[in-house]
Amino acid sequence: MPFLFPTLVGMVVFTHGAVFAAFFISLTRWDALTPWEWIGINNYRDMFLEDKLFARSMVQTGYYTLASVPLGMVASLLAAALVNQKLKFMTFYRTVFFLPGITSIVAVAMVWLWLYNPDFGVINWLLEIVGISGPAWLGSTKWAMPAVIIFGIWRGLGYNMVIFLAGLQGIPDVYYEAAEVDGASRFRRFWHITLPLLSPTTFFVLIISLIGSFQVFEQTYVLTQGGPAYATMTIAYYIFLQAFQWFHMGIASALSFVLFLAVMVVTVIQFGLQRRWVHYG
Amino acid sequence: MAEVVVSRDPEAVLVRRRTAWTIVAQLLKVVSSYLVLTLLGALMAIPFIWMIVSSFKHEGDIFTYPPVWFPDPLIWTNFRDVVNSMPFILMSWNTLYVAILNVIGGIIVCGMAAFAFARMQFPGRDALFIVLLASMMVPAQVTMIPVFLVMQKLNWLDTHFPLWVPGFTGGAFGTFLLRQFFLTLPSELDDAARIDGAGSWTIFWRIFLPLSKPALATLAIFIFLYRWNDLLHPIIYLNTPEKMTLPVGLAYFRGQYRTEWALLMAGAMMSVIPVLVLYASFQRYFVRGVVLSGIKG
Incomplete structure (x- = not known):
């Protein structure tokens, strides 16, 4: 099967084979230099019973997910509805909304670091204009996570907007025309036509947003390095630290499996729940 | 004469008012759409604008408060x-x-x-x-x-x-x-x-x-x-x-x-x-x- 050969090699070495290898490594103590030592499920036991950072990182990942997924989805749906109007300059606005998502996260995070500066930053300057004294943002244990979340929403908005836009444009006009003849208000049209007919798209955006937010790494790496005082320590960043800063390959692999399971469970639950609210054709 | 007749006809007045009202509503809708779009767009674009503005600033003019949006003179040497x-x-x-x-x-x-x-x-x-x-x-x-x-x-x-x-x-x-x-x-x-x-x-x-x-x-x-x-x-x-x-x-x-x-x-x-x-x-x-x-x- 020459056509499939390179892909099969990739599956064996880099994806499926690697998953099995990771599970094997998760049952060892190994620094990747000296010989590994078989320790069974100890890594998993320690993780749940002793590792406070693991618990912390799971809680912070949950915080990030619960805030960024719903807010991000509402914002991108709003943006999609706005640029879906038959008005001039819509391409321009679409471009503006879409740009953050395609630029290097490091490059744009650099600007955000500075926007968030408590003394010289643009954000606190804007807040001061409307009479609010801004927090220390990335330096504050309370506000660092919201700052990371705002950055994440800003970056992800355009991508989700384009998906929502495609979904909106797939809804036939006749439904709206019929509803208008019947005198349905703008809100009722949105609630009873747009939302149900858009639900497959919403479901897709929900799934990819959830999976993405469980793995949030780059935001915290560039903006906060997990700090201050672990306030932005996400599970993906913690795995990175364990594996490539501390060279605890066994612990890191065990953590990554727990992350994998969490992603699977949440996705399966969502697929189970979709019957209640997703309407296909 | 005809005008007077039309304006006295209550139905026609209603229609005319409704059309005028629709046009105003339509206009309001368009204006508010652009307002929201521009506000949201500005929020999205501020980081990029700030990136561009700052790359033309003198290192010494970076930490000024309130922020300077139009650096003068433009510094090209940063690049x-x-x-x-x-x-x-x-x-x-x-x-x-x-x-x-x-x-x-x-x-x-x-x-x-x-x-x-x-x-x-x-x-x-x-x-x-x-x-x-x-x-x-x-x-x-x-x-x-x-x-x-x-x-x-x-x-x-x-x-x-x-x-x-x-x-x-x-x-x-x-x-x-x-x-x-x-x-x-x-x-x-x-x-x-x-x-x-x-x-x-x-x-x-x-x-x-x-x-x-x-x-x-x-x-x-x-x-x-x-x-x-x-x-x-x-x-x-x-x-x-x-x-x-x-x-x-x-x-x-x-x-x-x-x-x-x-x-x-x-x-x-x-x-x-x-x-x-x-x-x-x-x-x-x-x-x-x-x-x-x-x-x-």
């Missing part, structure tokens, strides 16, 4: 200085060639696999396709450790091989995207070619690839962007500044020159420019790609 003070050209080249190799590998290998899944008959084909797709569910964090160990065994740490060699083993996303496209091509095409004596390779190279240019362009842009902006892999594999790609290089130099914001902004801006050019030139492929990956997923 020169960032090129001189960090291996910027070298890093751009590293990023570019790694991204291009990934694009080439991805297109050919995903194309081949997609062709097999779309057009060839073999036992277990659809099951294998689903198994391949399942890898999209696996977080990068799971596979990165074993893959790192493989690269370590191959003595490829601190080289560019780990960044592009895996690109030549395809991937679920690209295979899926191209397969969906290949399925839309009429099977009469390959039947006719086969009658003329063409083998699978000829059909793939001479018919499928040339006919799939839009889908290939979409995939190419996706891979290029992903690699141009990728931080996770270069961070794991590269240590020497001269070997770094732009994202990890910028992050590295932030640590080195913590205070030189104007230079960092100039560097960040220059690293963003190729993406902006790419986006401006191929906007429709971007949108199509997002839609393809989104709706049919």
Whole structure:
């Protein structure tokens, strides 16, 4: 099967084979230099019973997910509805909304670091204009996570907007025309036509947003390095630290499996729940 | 006389009022739409505007409060200085060639696999396709450790091989995207070619690839962007500044020159420019790609 050969090699070495290898490594103590030592499920036991950072990182990942997924989805749906109007300059606005998502996260995070500066930053300057004294943002244990979340929403908005836009444009006009003849208000049209007919798209955006937010790494790496005082320590960043800063390959692999399971469970639950609210054709 | 009659007719007055009211409502709707759009757009654009503004500032004018939005005079030397003070050209080249190799590998290998899944008959084909797709569910964090160990065994740490060699083993996303496209091509095409004596390779190279240019362009842009902006892999594999790609290089130099914001902004801006050019030139492929990956997923 020459056509499939390179892909099969990739599956064996880099994806499926690697998953099995990771599970094997998760049952060892190994620094990747000296010989590994078989320790069974100890890594998993320690993780749940002793590792406070693991618990912390799971809680912070949950915080990030619960805030960024719903807010991000509402914002991108709003943006999609706005640029879906038959008005001039819509391409321009679409471009503006879409740009953050395609630029290097490091490059744009650099600007955000500075926007968030408590003394010289643009954000606190804007807040001061409307009479609010801004927090220390990335330096504050309370506000660092919201700052990371705002950055994440800003970056992800355009991508989700384009998906929502495609979904909106797939809804036939006749439904709206019929509803208008019947005198349905703008809100009722949105609630009873747009939302149900858009639900497959919403479901897709929900799934990819959830999976993405469980793995949030780059935001915290560039903006906060997990700090201050672990306030932005996400599970993906913690795995990175364990594996490539501390060279605890066994612990890191065990953590990554727990992350994998969490992603699977949440996705399966969502697929189970979709019957209640997703309407296909 | 006629006017008076019309204005006294209560129904006509009602109609006229309603039309006037509709026009006002319509106008209000348009104005409020633009207001919200512009407000939201400004919020989205402020970081970019600030990036541009700051890259033209004198280092000494960086930390002023309130923020200065129109630097005077414009300082152009930041761009020169960032090129001189960090291996910027070298890093751009590293990023570019790694991204291009990934694009080439991805297109050919995903194309081949997609062709097999779309057009060839073999036992277990659809099951294998689903198994391949399942890898999209696996977080990068799971596979990165074993893959790192493989690269370590191959003595490829601190080289560019780990960044592009895996690109030549395809991937679920690209295979899926191209397969969906290949399925839309009429099977009469390959039947006719086969009658003329063409083998699978000829059909793939001479018919499928040339006919799939839009889908290939979409995939190419996706891979290029992903690699141009990728931080996770270069961070794991590269240590020497001269070997770094732009994202990890910028992050590295932030640590080195913590205070030189104007230079960092100039560097960040220059690293963003190729993406902006790419986006401006191929906007429709971007949108199509997002839609393809989104709706049919």
